[in-house]
Amino acid sequence: MDILHNLAFGFGHALTMHNLMFCAIGCVVGTFVGLLPGLGPLATISLLLPLTFSIDTGGALIMLAGIYYGAQYGDSVSAITMKIPHASSIVACIDGYQMTLKGKTGLALFTAGVSSFIGGTVAIVVLAALAPALGEVALKFGPADYTALMLFGFVCVSFVTTGSLLDGLAMCMVGVLLGQIGTDVNSGVARYTMGLPFLMDGVGLVSVALGCFGIAEITKNLDSREERTPFSGKIKLMPTWPEFKRIIPSALRGSVVGSFLGILPGGGPVIAQFAAYAIDRKVSKYKDEIGTGAIEGVAGQAAADEAAARTSFIPLMSIGIPENAVMALMMGAFIIKGIQPGPNMIAQHPDLFWGLVASMWIGNCFLLILNVPLVRYLLSIFKIPYVVLFPAILFFCCVGTYSVNNSLEDVFVTAAFGLMGYVMLRLSLDPAPLMLGFILGPMLEENFRRSLLLSRGSFTVFVTRPISGTLMALIALFVLWQMSVFVRDVRKARQVAPA
Amino acid sequence: MKDRNLLKGLFLAAVAVIFGLGATRYDIGHVERAGPGFFPLMVSSFLFLLGAGMAVRSRFMKPEAIYFNVKNIAIILGSLAGFAALSHFVNMISGIVFLVFASTLAGTSYSIRRNAIISAVLVAIAFVFQRGLGLQLPLY
Numbered sequence: 001m002d003i004l005h006n007l008a009f010g011f012g013h014a015l016t017m018h019n020l021m022f023c024a025i026g027c028v029v030g031t032f033v034g035l036l037p038g039l040g041p042l043a044t045i046s047l048l049l050p051l052t053f054s055i056d057t058g059g060a061l062i063m064l065a066g067i068y069y070g071a072q073y074g075d076s077v078s079a080i081t082m083k084i085p086h087a088s089s090i091v092a093c094i095d096g097y098q099m100t101l102k103g104k105t106g107l108a109l110f111t112a113g114v115s116s117f118i119g120g121t122v123a124i125v126v127l128a129a130l131a132p133a134l135g136e137v138a139l140k141f142g143p144a145d146y147t148a149l150m151l152f153g154f155v156c157v158s159f160v161t162t163g164s165l166l167d168g169l170a171m172c173m174v175g176v177l178l179g180q181i182g183t184d185v186n187s188g189v190a191r192y193t194m195g196l197p198f199l200m201d202g203v204g205l206v207s208v209a210l211g212c213f214g215i216a217e218i219t220k221n222l223d224s225r226e227e228r229t230p231f232s233g234k235i236k237l238m239p240t241w242p243e244f245k246r247i248i249p250s251a252l253r254g255s256v257v258g259s260f261l262g263i264l265p266g267g268g269p270v271i272a273q274f275a276a277y278a279i280d281r282k283v284s285k286y287k288d289e290i291g292t293g294a295i296e297g298v299a300g301q302a303a304a305d306e307a308a309a310r311t312s313f314i315p316l317m318s319i320g321i322p323e324n325a326v327m328a329l330m331m332g333a334f335i336i337k338g339i340q341p342g343p344n345m346i347a348q349h350p351d352l353f354w355g356l357v358a359s360m361w362i363g364n365c366f367l368l369i370l371n372v373p374l375v376r377y378l379l380s381i382f383k384i385p386y387v388v389l390f391p392a393i394l395f396f397c398c399v400g401t402y403s404v405n406n407s408l409e410d411v412f413v414t415a416a417f418g419l420m421g422y423v424m425l426r427l428s429l430d431p432a433p434l435m436l437g438f439i440l441g442p443m444l445e446e447n448f449r450r451s452l453l454l455s456r457g458s459f460t461v462f463v464t465r466p467i468s469g470t471l472m473a474l475i476a477l478f479v480l481w482q483m484s485v486f487v488r489d490v491r492k493a494r495q496v497a498p499a
Numbered sequence: 500m501k502d503r504n505l506l507k508g509l510f511l512a513a514v515a516v517i518f519g520l521g522a523t524r525y526d527i528g529h530v531e532r533a534g535p536g537f538f539p540l541m542v543s544s545f546l547f548l549l550g551a552g553m554a555v556r557s558r559f560m561k562p563e564a565i566y567f568n569v570k571n572i573a574i575i576l577g578s579l580a581g582f583a584a585l586s587h588f589v590n591m592i593s594g595i596v597f598l599v600f601a602s603t604l605a606g607t608s609y610s611i612r613r614n615a616i617i618s619a620v621l622v623a624i625a626f627v628f629q630r631g632l633g634l635q636l637p638l639y
Contacts, residue, residue, distance in 0.1 A: 054633050166549060170511045173546040177518045177539060184525075184535040191535055192521050219575050222605045223568045387606035388617055391599045394575070395621045398582055398598065403634045411583035415576045422572045426565060427507040445538045457531030490559055 003128050010354030014062065014362055022059040023359050026066020027366045032378055033067075034074025036393065037084055037221060037386070039214070041326050042435065044071040046209035047396055049333055050403045057337045058352055062359040064333055066366070068326065072269065072309055073116065073367055076302060077375055080108045082382065091273040092305075095290060095297025102293050107239050111295050112302040113372040114244075115251040119303030120364040122255035123262065123310035128357055130263070130311075131346065134318035138343040141319070144451035144461045148468035148475075149265075149321055150444050154437065155475050156266025157324055161432045165482045168433045171424075175437025176444060178203060185442070186449065198409040203417075205332040206404050208438055210397045211417025212424070212431040218390050219422050247299045250280055254300035258307030263315065268324040269308045276304030310360055316341050317353060321440070325432040328439035502562035508554030512547050519543035571605045578602040591638045595621050 013019065029051075033044045048067050052060035078084040080096030092112065099108040141149070158168020181192045182202030193199040239247075254276040261272040280300040281290050290297040313330075315323045320342025322328040334341050339349060346353045381389075401414045424431055455461035463469050518539055528534025578601035586594035599618045603609060628634045 050634070051632065166553060167507075170546060170549045170553070173542055173549065174511070174514055176542050177514065177546070180518070180539045180542075187526070187535045189525055189535040191525060191539065192518070215575060215579070219568075219572050219605075222571045222575075223566075387603060387608060388613065390606070391602050391614075391617055392621060394578065394602050395595060395598060395624075398579065398594075399625070399628060399634070399636065402586075402636070406635050408583045408587050411579060411586075415579040415583075418579070419572060419576055423510065426567050427503060427510055429507060429510075448538060449533045452530055452533060457529070459530075493559075 003125075006132075006350075006354050007128055007358060009350070010356075010358030013058065013351050013355030014358040019059055019062050019355065019359060020362065022055065022063040023066045023363050024366050024370065026063035027070040027073075027363055028370060028374070030067035030070020031074040031077070031367075031374075032070075032381065034071030035078050035378055035381055036389065037078070039071075039217065039393070040075060041068055041071040042209060042329060042432070043213040043217060044074075045326070045329050045333070046206050047214060047393075047400050049206055049336075050400045052333070052337075053403065057339060058355055060337050061334065061339070061352060061356050062363075064330065065356060065360055066363045068330070069116075069120070069306065069309055069360075069363055069367065072305060073112070074378075076112050076305070077109065077379070080112065080298070081105055081379060090270070091277045091301040092298065094277075095293055098291070098293030099295075099298065104293065107243060107295070108293075108298050109375055110239055110372060111247050111298045113368050114247055115254065115299040115302040116306035117364045117368050118248075118251040119255040119258055119305065119307035120310055121361065122252075122303075123259045123307035124357060124361050126259045126263075126307075126311055127314055127360075131314050131318045131353075131357075134314060135343040135346050138319040141467065142451070142465065143447040143454065144465050145467040145471075146321070146447040147444060147451055148462055148471035149319070150440050150447070152471045152475055153265045153321060153323060153440070154433070155478055156264070157433050157436055158266075159478070159482075160266040160268075160271055161325070161430055165479070167429055171429055171431065171433040172437035175434035175439075176441035178208065178434070179438045179441025180445070185446065196409075198405075198407060202442075203413060203438075204401065204404055204410055205329070205336070205439070207401050207410050207413040208417050209329060209435065210401055211414045211419075212421035212434065214393070214397050215414065215418030216421030216425050216431070218393060219418070220425055221386065222390065243295060246286065246295045250284060250296040250299040251303040253279060253283070254303030254305075255307045257300075258304030259311045261304070262308030262311030263323075265315065265323045267308065268312045268326070269305045272304040272308035273301040276300040306364075313356075317345055318343060320345075322436065325435040328436045332439050501564055502557055503565040504557035504560055504563060505554055506565060508550045508552070508557060511550030512554065513550075515543040515547035515550055519547060574605040575602060586637060591625065591636050592622055595625060 029048060030044060033039055033047060034041065045064065045067055052063050055063065076092040076096065079092035081100055083093050083097040096108045099105065154169060154172040155165065158172060159165050161168060181199055183190050183200055190200055257276045257279060258272040261267045261275055277297065277300060280296050281287055284290060284296045286294050286296050312323055312327055315321055316327045316331055322331045331341055339345065339352065397414065398411055401410045402408060404410060421431055451461055463472055522536040522540035522543060525536030526534035527536045527540060578598050581601055582594040582598040585597050596618045599614050599621065603614055625636055625638055629636045629638060
């Protein structure tokens with residue numbers, strides 16, 4: 001009953017005219033920007049972050065969440081209609097694009113919309129039930145436990161997003177080091193500022209995100225010089241009843257898978273989609289059709305995508321540790337608005353927390369009633385050639401970074417990170433773990449130093465406490481497993497071709 | 500030196516060296532009371548090991564070619580820097596015009612007329628941001 005009461009309280013906050021408007025704007029703008037080639041959720045959120053600065057805290061958080069799932073929906077739209085994959089919509093390219101080839105674009109978009117709605121609804125129930133309970137557990141965490149948890153998060157994210165533990169961990173470390181720039185909170189010493197006063201407060205979150213994800217991606221697109229043919233097919237949205245019935249079982253399966261995978265460290269939409277798709281191929285009634293443009297192939301992954309996107313808020317809002325790069329960015333945005341996510345957030349700002357949870361569901365409704373019919377108009381953005389589009393995106397990047405602090409120096413910082421992001425892209429280093437390291441860096445240092453202070457300089461504190469000890473053991477197991485895989489690969493390679 | 504895996508390791512090791520040498524200029528402190536240099540030195544040592552490890556590992560793997568288009572990234576960075584400098588010394592309208600005309604050099608085709616239209620539209624959007632959303636853009 002508590003849940004119902006809390007949700008009702010949340011809806012009371014989310015259903016004001018003011019907040020409804022921000023939710024709707026967030027969803028539509030997010031979808032629109034998410035459609036643009038090369039701009040995934042990370043770039044979209046950081047690009048639109050400055051828009052929320054002049055809004056009150058509650059409205060700003062609601063709008064940001066709207067931007068996030070709008071961006072995700074936009075990603076899957078460009079995947080279905082034109083097979084443009086973003087990190088968050090690789091699976092949608094498979095069956096979704098096949099359906100477009102069969103002339104069933106409208107049905108695919110409708111399926112994605114309805115499944116997202118189902119996935120989102122299931123996830124919100126999970127979120128409302130689990131977040132407060134997990135928050136109570138988190139209050140028992142000491143600094144050593146937090147340190148171990150963050151390290152565990154680094155290991156999971158590195159493995160999931162890049163597939164290579166070493167690359168990912170290295171990027172996390174680079175992010176942590178970048179987070180060191182600025183004034184040290186404990187001693188007041190300015191570190192790595194090179195005597196530049198605007199670096200005293202550290203490097204801006206928006207500058208790092210827009211540089212690494214925005215500028216670098218644009219340049220990469222320019223390098224490939226491909227011109228895309230705009231989508232020109234007809235879109236018939238409403239499905240027939242038998243088609244509609246096929247959506248439900250897959251979407252429900254996807255919702256459960258997505259809700260679960262969304263909570264785990266390193267989890268989130270990407271891995272959830274693959275898992276849901278794989279399960280559908282095993283158990284669906286129409287499993288033979290999957291891969292050739294089946295409704296199930298779109299429904300399951302879209303539901304999992306949306307469900308995982310929602311439940312990945314759980315670790316952020318209950319423990320205060322983001323589990324992936326998008327959530328790290330969200331955390332940065334929360335902090336800019338003066339809210340520290342964590343166990344105390346629900347107690348101190350129940351209106352914000354429950355309002356945000358309720359607005360997620362409202363955002364789902366907006367996606368369904370606003371965006372699904374609007375898609376054909378939004379798609380017209382692809383009629384604009386890229387040579388017109390990219391100067392405009394660059395302009396928005398500039399305005400975005402400038403308006404965080406009204407400082408032009410930040411534009412130079414963004415350009416510097418653009419160069420770094422481009423070098424990393426070309427070295428096939430994924431910048432997503434860097435983002436997580438950058439946000440968690442200062443927290444990691446703080447907790448690390450505090451736990452050593454409490455243990456009088458003994459490193460055993462990380463192993464002897466039950467929570468941190470378990471996490472450390474898991475990390476060790478993971479590293480050992482990866483090392484054994486590497487050794488086996490090298491041996492295999494030697495046997496095939498003796499040098 | 501065109502092997503991507505080797506360059507990746509060297510790049511990471513270089514980042515580690517830069518931050519690690521920087522850290523030694525601050526007070527390291529000791530374990531129970533760490534100074535401002537302690538944590539960055541520890542992290543960059545770890546990163547250096549990872550980077551060096553990758554560089555060594557690349558010797559056991561097939562070399563992969565690296566593609567790097569200096570022209571495009573230089574044009575983009577140059578136009579961003581030009582935008583910031585012009586906005587600072589002249590005004591943001593000139594910065595926007597420069598940004599459009601400079602960055603489109605990286606595009607597939609170049610048209611002065613089209614660039615003029617893009618600039619005009621972006622300046623109009625900037626005015627909307629300034630008046631409507633209250634962003635403090637130094638437009639003129």
